[in-house]
Amino acid sequence: MASQSDTQSIEGAYAEPVLRAAGDSALLIAFGDRLDPAINNAAIAFDARLRAADITGVSETAPTIRSVLVRFDPLEIAPERLRGAVAELLAERDWLAAPPPARRSLWRIPACYGGEHGPDLDEIADLVGCSPAQAAERHAEARQRVFMLGFAPGVAYLGLLPEAWNIPRLKEIRPEMPAGSLLVAVRQTVLFAAAMPTGWRAIACTPFRSFDPRREPPVPIAPGDEIGFVPVDATEFAHLRERAENGESIVDQEELA
Amino acid sequence: MSAALEVVAAGPSLTVQDAGRPGLQRYGITQGGAMDAVAMAEGAVLLGQEPTLAAIEMAGFGGKFRACGGPLRIALTGAAMRARLDGQDQPWNTSLTLEPDALLEIGAADDGAYGYLHVGGGFATPEQIGSRSTHLRSAIGGLEGRALREGDQLPVGEDRGGRTGMVLPRGKRIGQREIRVLWGVQADAFSQDERERFLAIDFDMTTRRDRQGARLKPQGEPFHAESALTGVSDAVVLGDIQVPGDGLPVALLADRQPTGGYPRIATVISADLAALVQIPGHARFGFRLVEEEEALAALRAQRREIAELSRQMRALVRDPRDMGNLLAFNLVDGVISAREEETS
Numbered sequence: 001m002a003s004q005s006d007t008q009s010i011e012g013a014y015a016e017p018v019l020r021a022a023g024d025s026a027l028l029i030a031f032g033d034r035l036d037p038a039i040n041n042a043a044i045a046f047d048a049r050l051r052a053a054d055i056t057g058v059s060e061t062a063p064t065i066r067s068v069l070v071r072f073d074p075l076e077i078a079p080e081r082l083r084g085a086v087a088e089l090l091a092e093r094d095w096l097a098a099p100p101p102a103r104r105s106l107w108r109i110p111a112c113y114g115g116e117h118g119p120d121l122d123e124i125a126d127l128v129g130c131s132p133a134q135a136a137e138r139h140a141e142a143r144q145r146v147f148m149l150g151f152a153p154g155v156a157y158l159g160l161l162p163e164a165w166n167i168p169r170l171k172e173i174r175p176e177m178p179a180g181s182l183l184v185a186v187r188q189t190v191l192f193a194a195a196m197p198t199g200w201r202a203i204a205c206t207p208f209r210s211f212d213p214r215r216e217p218p219v220p221i222a223p224g225d226e227i228g229f230v231p232v233d234a235t236e237f238a239h240l241r242e243r244a245e246n247g248e249s250i251v252d253q254e255e256l257a
Numbered sequence: 258m259s260a261a262l263e264v265v266a267a268g269p270s271l272t273v274q275d276a277g278r279p280g281l282q283r284y285g286i287t288q289g290g291a292m293d294a295v296a297m298a299e300g301a302v303l304l305g306q307e308p309t310l311a312a313i314e315m316a317g318f319g320g321k322f323r324a325c326g327g328p329l330r331i332a333l334t335g336a337a338m339r340a341r342l343d344g345q346d347q348p349w350n351t352s353l354t355l356e357p358d359a360l361l362e363i364g365a366a367d368d369g370a371y372g373y374l375h376v377g378g379g380f381a382t383p384e385q386i387g388s389r390s391t392h393l394r395s396a397i398g399g400l401e402g403r404a405l406r407e408g409d410q411l412p413v414g415e416d417r418g419g420r421t422g423m424v425l426p427r428g429k430r431i432g433q434r435e436i437r438v439l440w441g442v443q444a445d446a447f448s449q450d451e452r453e454r455f456l457a458i459d460f461d462m463t464t465r466r467d468r469q470g471a472r473l474k475p476q477g478e479p480f481h482a483e484s485a486l487t488g489v490s491d492a493v494v495l496g497d498i499q500v501p502g503d504g505l506p507v508a509l510l511a512d513r514q515p516t517g518g519y520p521r522i523a524t525v526i527s528a529d530l531a532a533l534v535q536i537p538g539h540a541r542f543g544f545r546l547v548e549e550e551e552a553l554a555a556l557r558a559q560r561r562e563i564a565e566l567s568r569q570m571r572a573l574v575r576d577p578r579d580m581g582n583l584l585a586f587n588l589v590d591g592v593i594s595a596r597e598e599e600t601s
Contacts, residue, residue: 022442023524024552026494035489047283062282062492064516069282069492074527074553075560149285150490150516153395157490193285194395211285213385213397219284 010038010096017090019083024074027086030067031095035159035188038096039066040147044224045098046090055085063223065148065157101224108252109208111140111182111229112237117205124184124203127167139203140229144189146221154193154211154219158227161187169199180206182229204229207241208251226256260416261325262376264409265360268318272391273382273399273411275311277511281386282492287515289390292371292468292534295428295563296335300375302566303332303352305419310379311389313405315372319363322374324355329413330377330421331355336369336431336535351573352421369431369535377416392512393468422573425566430532434542437529439552441497441521446482455480455522456546460506464538468512472505479504482520490516496525496533510534528555
């Protein structure tokens with residue numbers, strides 16, 4: 001177990017996990033209020049612990065960037081009893097010292113930068129302070145972690161990009177960006193699984209679909225996984241998209257030790 | 258030809274719904290499913306089948322329907338809508354038999370917001386990720402993941418059969434204008450004054466609403482969160498009342514986003530979720546704060562009422578007060594049902 005001083009130095013981490021009722025049928029256990037790998041590891045690890053504990057009356061758990069959601073039937077397990085069981089599990093260890101999940105993957109995902117697939121690349125490069133080609137290269141090479149699946153089915157929150165990428169969101173929500181869009185802001189990338197409006201800037205688009213109801217599970221990537229992008233040109237993009245639509249895999253998946 | 262229901266004309270938002278997809282929030286998939294789960298239970302009781310079978314959810318307005326390949330048993334629940342069977346008025350919260358040559362017309366909701374059309378055997382549209390529920394945003398479930406439209410034919414599952422011409426009393430949730438809440442996860446982001454105001458004032462349900470959420474218009478100033486949030490998204494739950502930057506609250510409903518970054522001042526108790534979704538556009542209502550204990554007691558009472566629904570069911574002809582127009586009934590069904598009821 002790591003010493004308290006180690007984990008208290010994590011910026012944005014709470015000294016103690018905060019347990020709150022979210023309505024009468026859910027609990028939220030938060031480990032901090034920042035986007036931080038250690039806080040995210042705590043959430044992922046505690047989610048796994050809760051699933052292993054298999055508490056009667058709990059219908060599902062889900063990790064987020066910095067917390068764990070526990071949904072339950074309050075007539076099957078009284079909220080007070082569930083809070084007690086959760087507190088016992090929280091006391092088992094220093095969750096902020098938890099390592100990344102044991103079985104996780106590195107995904108290499110094709111992406112076409114700039115042009116119609118990444119209409120904001122030039123503007124992003126200006127904000128980052130480099131050329132568009134450099135911005136595309138640096139974004140693709142950065143190994144980003146999956147912090148959370150949320151917002152909509154299969155939408156992945158990735159990060160953290162280097163400090164130079166701490167660029168603001170747009171002032172206006174823009175109309176629908178297509179499925180596969182890679183959007184950047186505040187050192188993060190969001191991978192869109194379906195066409196949606198957004199307040200973030202589009203740097204690229206991938207022919208890979210992070211949500212596909214034909215697949216089991218419908219969302220293959222998981223929190224804690226890492227992602228690198230492989231730049232492809234528009235011709236290759238069109239070709240890969242066709243293959244993906246036919247149900248072929250167009251990404252590389254490698255187990256991370 | 259196997260049985261099907263043909264959509265002869267479709268209102269703006271008809272979708273196939275069942276109990277949804279629980280257990281997938283970790284993938285960013287919220288449970289979804291019928292907005293009014295009590296109405297699904299009522300339909301199941303009226304037709305003597307499982308509440309998990311798929312039905313058509315009708316937001317505000319129905320459509321015109323016809324049976325294909327044989328007669329269909331139908332039940333109508335949820336928001337009371339103007340219904341006519343072959344031109345004759347049909348009471349709501351009832352079961353009926355739809356003969357192949359008959360036309361069922363369902364108009365606007367008189368009160369409530371979501372009406373339901375159930376069939377004996379349930380709709381047999383393909384399951385996707387373990388459910389037939391339509392999720393428009395990700396284009397899954399229902400028919401091709403979209404709202405129903407004119408000309409659609411919905412396959413119907415095998416009906417074990419049973420009587421029609423039955424009626425259930427109108428649920429108390431429809432017309433309920435006091436919604437009970439617990440403080441939300443970020444209630445402390447609001448000042449004491451703002452929290453008190455949230456409970457004291459009335460709200461108007463706006464027409465800016467869909468299966469994801471409903472905008473609420475406060476009688477007075479928009480709400481203001483005291484402490485700025487870090488903007489890191491967190492999980493949201495069904496019934497959360499979220500306050501976005503413009504200060505106009507949004508109730509998060511069945512197809513809500515699974516995560517959000519705006520503070521949530523309150524969360525509607527489970528027992529009042531069906532009442533909340535059934536508040537019609539422009540109707541005025543308010544929130545009342547309760548303790549967790551009252552929330553659980555209300556949920557227990559609601560589950561008991563649902564479990565005892567079948568005892569509330571009556572044959573239509575036996576209760577003339579429920580009949581808008583006596584001549585409009587399919588009297589044969591009712592009479593047979595009444596006798597079955599007496600001898601069973």
